[in-house]
Amino acid sequence: MESRRIFSKLNIKDYNNELEKILDNKLFSLDVKNILLSMLYRIETAYSDYENVKVDVLEKKEFIPYLLAIIKEKCKEIEFIKANEDESKEKIEVNIDSGKIVCYPNEKSLLSAIWYMGEKNIEYQPKYNYVREAIEDCMRIGNNMSQVEVIRDFNGWSWDVSTQEIDDIPYNLLYQSLLFLYGYEVQYMNLEVIYEEDDEIDENIFTLQDSKIDEEILISFYEVAMKEYLEGHEDILEQIKKMKIEKDERYSLLQDKKLFIQKVTDKKKEDTAQIEKIDKIVNNTQLLKEEYNRRNEKLPNKQKIFSISHLADKLEKEREKLLSEIKQFNKLLEPREFIKEKDRQRKEVEFLKHLDLDKKQKIKNLMIKFCKLVLSKAELEIQNLTEKEDIIDWIYRIRYYAFLPLNDMQRLKDVPELEESFKVIIKMMIKKAQQNKIWDIFNEDEEITYNVLKEIFYSKMIDLKKANIVCRYEDGMLFLQYYDSNMLEKETSFPVSHVKIKKKFKLFI
Numbered sequence: 001m002e003s004r005r006i007f008s009k010l011n012i013k014d015y016n017n018e019l020e021k022i023l024d025n026k027l028f029s030l031d032v033k034n035i036l037l038s039m040l041y042r043i044e045t046a047y048s049d050y051e052n053v054k055v056d057v058l059e060k061k062e063f064i065p066y067l068l069a070i071i072k073e074k075c076k077e078i079e080f081i082k083a084n085e086d087e088s089k090e091k092i093e094v095n096i097d098s099g100k101i102v103c104y105p106n107e108k109s110l111l112s113a114i115w116y117m118g119e120k121n122i123e124y125q126p127k128y129n130y131v132r133e134a135i136e137d138c139m140r141i142g143n144n145m146s147q148v149e150v151i152r153d154f155n156g157w158s159w160d161v162s163t164q165e166i167d168d169i170p171y172n173l174l175y176q177s178l179l180f181l182y183g184y185e186v187q188y189m190n191l192e193v194i195y196e197e198d199d200e201i202d203e204n205i206f207t208l209q210d211s212k213i214d215e216e217i218l219i220s221f222y223e224v225a226m227k228e229y230l231e232g233h234e235d236i237l238e239q240i241k242k243m244k245i246e247k248d249e250r251y252s253l254l255q256d257k258k259l260f261i262q263k264v265t266d267k268k269k270e271d272t273a274q275i276e277k278i279d280k281i282v283n284n285t286q287l288l289k290e291e292y293n294r295r296n297e298k299l300p301n302k303q304k305i306f307s308i309s310h311l312a313d314k315l316e317k318e319r320e321k322l323l324s325e326i327k328q329f330n331k332l333l334e335p336r337e338f339i340k341e342k343d344r345q346r347k348e349v350e351f352l353k354h355l356d357l358d359k360k361q362k363i364k365n366l367m368i369k370f371c372k373l374v375l376s377k378a379e380l381e382i383q384n385l386t387e388k389e390d391i392i393d394w395i396y397r398i399r400y401y402a403f404l405p406l407n408d409m410q411r412l413k414d415v416p417e418l419e420e421s422f423k424v425i426i427k428m429m430i431k432k433a434q435q436n437k438i439w440d441i442f443n444e445d446e447e448i449t450y451n452v453l454k455e456i457f458y459s460k461m462i463d464l465k466k467a468n469i470v471c472r473y474e475d476g477m478l479f480l481q482y483y484d485s486n487m488l489e490k491e492t493s494f495p496v497s498h499v500k501i502k503k504k505f506k507l508f509i
Contacts (some may be wrong), residue, residue: 008493015064016040022072031105032078036071037321038152040064046154049462054149054161055396056179063147066113071117078113080105092116108165112148112438117430127164128348130240131222132230141168142175158458163405171308173404174221177374180401181381182213209509214377220370223354227363237357244352251345257338264329271329272320282312291315367406368417373422374401382428391432395464399457415456426454440471440509442502451494455482456507460488467507473499 020038022031037120057063064443075097081091091109094116101117103109112121124135145167149482155162165174178447213221226500230237253260282289296304356366369403378398402413402422412418427446429493430453433439444450452469460486462469479493 001120015044018068019071022068026071026075028078029080031080034111035107039111040067042107042151042155043067043111045156046150049156049159050150050154052430052462053154053454054397054400055393055403056183057150058184066099066118067114070114071091074099074117075101077101078103078110087370097439108148108152112144112167115144115147126222127218128222128351130243131226132220133236134225137229138171138174138225142171144180144466145172146175159462161403161405161411166405168228169405169407170224170363170367173406174177174370175223176401176404177370178213178221180215180397181377204463214373217370217373217377219351219354219371221368222351222369223356224359224363224366226355227361227366228316230357233346240352240355241357244349244357247345247349247352249351254338254342254345260338261333264333268326271326275319275322278315278322282315285324288312343394345396364407368415371406371412371415371418375418375425380424380427382425382432385432388436388438391429391436391438395429395457398422398429399459399464402457403460423450423454426450426457429457437509438504439507440505442471442505445499448496448499448501450482452478452501453507455490455492459489465508468509469500469502469505471502474499 007174016037019037023036026033028036043064044060047063051057058066072493074096077102081102081104085302091104092113094100094113096117096119099117101110101113103113111113118232119140124132124139126132127137139188152165153159163169230240253263288308288311292305293310295311299305332341378401382394385394402411404412406412406415413422427450430439430449434441434449438454441449443452456467457462459467459482461482463484466485468483468485470483476497477493477500478494478496480491481488482490482492
């Protein structure tokens with residue numbers, strides 16, 4: 001992170017001048033141009049702090065040129081919603097085909113709209129197709145919220161997570177959790193992902209298969225994403241409920257191998273008889289005409305078969321489908337394939353049970369379960385850390401993750417069910433930092449050290465390397481003051497029977 005930042009200082013560009021040149025060729029109103037320039041100023045002012053705190057972000061030299069390219073190539077018209085207009089109206093309207101944006105006259109709303117306008121063509125192909133729309137919705141909205149964060153939560157001198165301005169807290173938590181574990185490449189992950197960018201912005205084509213996302217985390221991710229998505233899509237919920245009944249019935253049938261074989265055999269006979277019937281019709285002109293008339297009598301005008309030749313093509317496709325079905329049945333009758341199919345159906349039936357289609361579980365509980373899995377995975381990652389720069393990055397990552405909101409009222413660090421998970425990880429990070437001579441060893445007692453340094457992970461200091469800690473022991477209490485350079489950030493205390501500790505120390509060696 002540090003080496004990247006030093007390098008970026010050697011590549012200073014006048015982005016404001018670039019934007020002004022772009023705006024000279026745009027027919028935007030003066031208000032729009034002013035807010036675009038203000039938006040860029042706020043991004044440039046806050047980006048260093050944003051990059052420092054969050055770690056897993058695009059570099060400034062990637063973020064801003066990409067943003068400017070969207071404005072130049074894709075934004076044709078920008079219209080601001082008037083303050084007195086209906087507040088129930090969508091906050092942002094983006095028409096990618098026409099290049100038109102409608103949003104509120106502020107930097108955050110405009111940045112969000114521009115990022116949607118430049119949306120990358122990412123197609124997610126999850127394990128079960130019926131969760132695809134929820135995953136795409138989550139990743140699209142999550143990525144947008146992540147990019148807007150630079151001016152939503154940072155102002156150039158402080159960091160404050162603006163929960164009320166986060167468009168969708170569950171989606172935000174899901175996306176940021178994957179970012180926390182897997183880094184910025186998470187956009188191109190999630191089983192098989194095909195990603196193509198607009199040639200005018202970038203000519204690269206990315207393809208990633210066999211995602212490294214743990215299956216348990218992925219399934220939990222699906223659970224939360226589907227729970228959030230289905231709240232506003234009752235029609236899809238009903239379709240999945242119906243499908244669940246069919247899957248349950250199929251799995252139940254697979255439990256009785258003898259009955260399953262009999263059903264498959266009967267269906268093969270039906271398909272074979274249907275193929276013979278099709279062959280007879282196709283090879284007899286009179287029968288083909290009769291079938292054409294018979295089918296068209298039952299169809300409404302808009303769906304009538306155009307001609308006899310079209311019917312012949314249609315019958316050929318029906319025949320191919322039946323042959324394919326018979327081939328699949330033959331495969332299922334093989335002992336090994338039968339076992340595989342039974343296992344596939346079992347996993348899908350179990351997965352459908354987790355989707356809470358009857359709305360018995362609260363989304364909060366599913367989110368906490370997901371976060372526990374994420375923190376468990378993080379624990380494994382931390383165990384393997386050896387490089388100083390990686391350890392420092394993970395200190396910042398954990399601090400950032402702790403401040404993510406679970407809901408309007410709670411940050412993850414304040415959730416009782418996650419307290420032990422954070423404690424284990426923070427203790428591991430303290431040990432890593434001290435063993436690698438990143439942090440000062442100010443006391444030999446592990447529990448006292450934890451109680452002093454855990455506050456660093458719950459601190460809003462932008463640059464933790466500026467942290468100084470002042471300690472005072474009095475009447476069985478250890479009083480602590482945490483300074484950001486020379487500015488007092490927070491005070492705390494805890495009881496301890498006896499302690500030998502430095503009165504003042506700089507955290508980073």
